Amino acid sequence: MTAATLSLDPISPAIRPTQQDSDQRYRYQHYIDGAFVDPASNAWLETSDPVTGEDWAWVARGDAADVERAVTAAHRAFSEGAWPALSASGRGALMRKLGDLITENADWLARVEMRDNGKLFAELSMQMRYMANYYYYYGGLADKIEGTVIPTDKPGVFNYTRPEPIGVVACIMPWNSPLPLTSLKLAPALAAGCTVVLKPSEFTSASLLEFVKLVEAAGFPKGVVNVITGYGAEVGDALISHKLVERIAFTGGPEAGRMINEKAARHMKRVTLELGGKSPNIVFDDAELDQAIKGAVAGIFAASGQTCVAGSRLLVQDTIHDAFVERLKAFIADVRFGHPSDPATQVAPISTRPQLEKIKSYVEIAKSEGARLVAGGEPASVPGYPKGLFFKPTIFVDVKNSMRIAQEEVFGPVLSVIRFKDEDEAVRIANDTQFGLAAGIWTQSMRRALTMANRVRAGTVWVNNYRSTSTTSPFGGFKMSGVGREGGIAGIREYMETKSVWISTATDIPNPFIRR
Numbered sequence: 001m002t003a004a005t006l007s008l009d010p011i012s013p014a015i016r017p018t019q020q021d022s023d024q025r026y027r028y029q030h031y032i033d034g035a036f037v038d039p040a041s042n043a044w045l046e047t048s049d050p051v052t053g054e055d056w057a058w059v060a061r062g063d064a065a066d067v068e069r070a071v072t073a074a075h076r077a078f079s080e081g082a083w084p085a086l087s088a089s090g091r092g093a094l095m096r097k098l099g100d101l102i103t104e105n106a107d108w109l110a111r112v113e114m115r116d117n118g119k120l121f122a123e124l125s126m127q128m129r130y131m132a133n134y135y136y137y138y139g140g141l142a143d144k145i146e147g148t149v150i151p152t153d154k155p156g157v158f159n160y161t162r163p164e165p166i167g168v169v170a171c172i173m174p175w176n177s178p179l180p181l182t183s184l185k186l187a188p189a190l191a192a193g194c195t196v197v198l199k200p201s202e203f204t205s206a207s208l209l210e211f212v213k214l215v216e217a218a219g220f221p222k223g224v225v226n227v228i229t230g231y232g233a234e235v236g237d238a239l240i241s242h243k244l245v246e247r248i249a250f251t252g253g254p255e256a257g258r259m260i261n262e263k264a265a266r267h268m269k270r271v272t273l274e275l276g277g278k279s280p281n282i283v284f285d286d287a288e289l290d291q292a293i294k295g296a297v298a299g300i301f302a303a304s305g306q307t308c309v310a311g312s313r314l315l316v317q318d319t320i321h322d323a324f325v326e327r328l329k330a331f332i333a334d335v336r337f338g339h340p341s342d343p344a345t346q347v348a349p350i351s352t353r354p355q356l357e358k359i360k361s362y363v364e365i366a367k368s369e370g371a372r373l374v375a376g377g378e379p380a381s382v383p384g385y386p387k388g389l390f391f392k393p394t395i396f397v398d399v400k401n402s403m404r405i406a407q408e409e410v411f412g413p414v415l416s417v418i419r420f421k422d423e424d425e426a427v428r429i430a431n432d433t434q435f436g437l438a439a440g441i442w443t444q445s446m447r448r449a450l451t452m453a454n455r456v457r458a459g460t461v462w463v464n465n466y467r468s469t470s471t472t473s474p475f476g477g478f479k480m481s482g483v484g485r486e487g488g489i490a491g492i493r494e495y496m497e498t499k500s501v502w503i504s505t506a507t508d509i510p511n512p513f514i515r516r
């Protein structure tokens with residue numbers, strides 16, 4: 001399938017095509033209180049295809065007035081009507097229905113996502129199918145979050161706890177995995193009984209506006225799920241400071257994360273922050289090197305390095321360093337660039353132009369710091385796609401951990417290779433970063449694997465694999481990589497408050513003015 005013939009026709013009757021303008025561009029409105037509506041200001045953003053450079057859709061440019069409508073609708077849906085009247089089991093049933101609809105429409109969602117962020121269709125199609133599990137898992141969990149009866153030291157009173165939904169949640173997402181990262185928030189929030197206002201990245205809003213058609217088709221009451229699109233500063237700010245929003249669930253860069261944390265603190269909002277990383281992928285000389293090579297490549301070059309867990313610092317034991325780097329170079333030498341819908345394509349474009357510029361600037365920074373470029377380092381020109389945002393897999397060696405290229409997140413296909421001598425030095429380098437999102441360890445020694453997994457400061461540690469995740473397992477960061485956890489049972493707790501209820505069983509309430 002080439003770009004010219006790429007069809008956006010939906011494959012299931014659950015999704016009807018979004019309206020197209022006379023210039024054939026799609027037009028995506030906000031979704032508020034169960035209806036697609038124009039932005040109050042009637043302002044629109046263009047969204048472009050990173051492969052062809054073509055502006056293919058208009059997206060509503062929201063502002064505080066739109067946020068007000070959406071939050072009011074979400075608050076109404078939380079406080080009255082069908083949603084709070086529904087049992088936890090009833091919420092679970094709706095969520096399982098939504099999971100089924102996602103499975104049926106996975107390829108359609110993948111195609112829209114591909115057009116917006118340029119990821120490989122094969123990868124997206126798998127991701128969309130897997131995403132249904134979030135709704136099955138949290139749908140199943142909805143009626144299993146129990147309170148407790150507490151044995152207190154006060155006679156004549158009965159005390160129990162009740163987990164309750166926190167209220168209206170604002171979810172703010174980045175552009176690299178729009179729908180899966182939305183679902184990591186939306187599924188536990190819905191299972192808990194919350195209502196939500198979703199704010200996708202201004203670069204990749206379209207797939208979420210297709211997705212909410214499935215939410216509607218599953219039968220969720222209006223106002224439970226709302227979508228406002230637009231720029232972070234214009235929409236995000238209004239959401240964070242809105243008095244009816246109780247929690248902010250954010251995935252994005254450390255800078256925006258810090259600002260959001262500060263603002264949320266002023267308004268006493270709860271936050272979940274899933275931020276960036278500079279994750280160490282550590283290869284010892286006793287590793288199975290064939291596997292470690294694949295793990296190093298998957299760690300940094302999957303999705304063109306645009307993943308929060310990218311193993312962007314490759315720590316290689318000095319005894320195998322040079323040979324390992326040679327094998328890495330050979331592995332990536334003949335990668336195939338192309339249209340992400342083509343099954344033969346191995347490397348898709350960078351998702352946005354600003355991101356491509358950022359990657360190029362970090363290559364220059366690394367060179368000026370004295371790191372040695374041994375592969376890539378420049379955009380790739382791909383026949384048929386002169387405006388495509390392709391960038392070659394890039395490897396720097398002779399990197400010192402103090403360099404900016406080793407300390408700052410590039411969020412692109414740029415690998416920094418760093419030598420180490422022994423376990424102690426590997427731990428020191430691995431932990432010498434403001435981040436703590438993930439780490440990889442490659443060794444055949446059980447003792448070493450366990451010791452290293454304990455000593456590395458990161459929310460996720462993979463031993464002899466990289467990137468395994470599951471709906472059932474908690475994910476999140478240490479240090480500047482974030483606050484809170486998504487996934488697993490910990491994920492639903494983020495959307496609940498604990499209420500402690502005291503019931504008197506005494507026949508006589510003591511007189512407060514007479515101490516006994």
Ligand code: NAD
Binds near residue numbers: 202
């Ligand atoms: P970003 O921080 O620029 O934007 C993320 C979202 O925040 C967007 O929707 C944006 O509009 C919004 N935003 C920006 N400024 C805001 C503000 N002042 N107030 C409110 N909202 C604001 O991030 P990005 O470039 O879209 O995504 C890349 C980043 O996301 C990387 O740093 C990556 O590591 C991180 N990420 C983290 C995880 C994780 O789970 N830890 C997963 C994926 C991506």
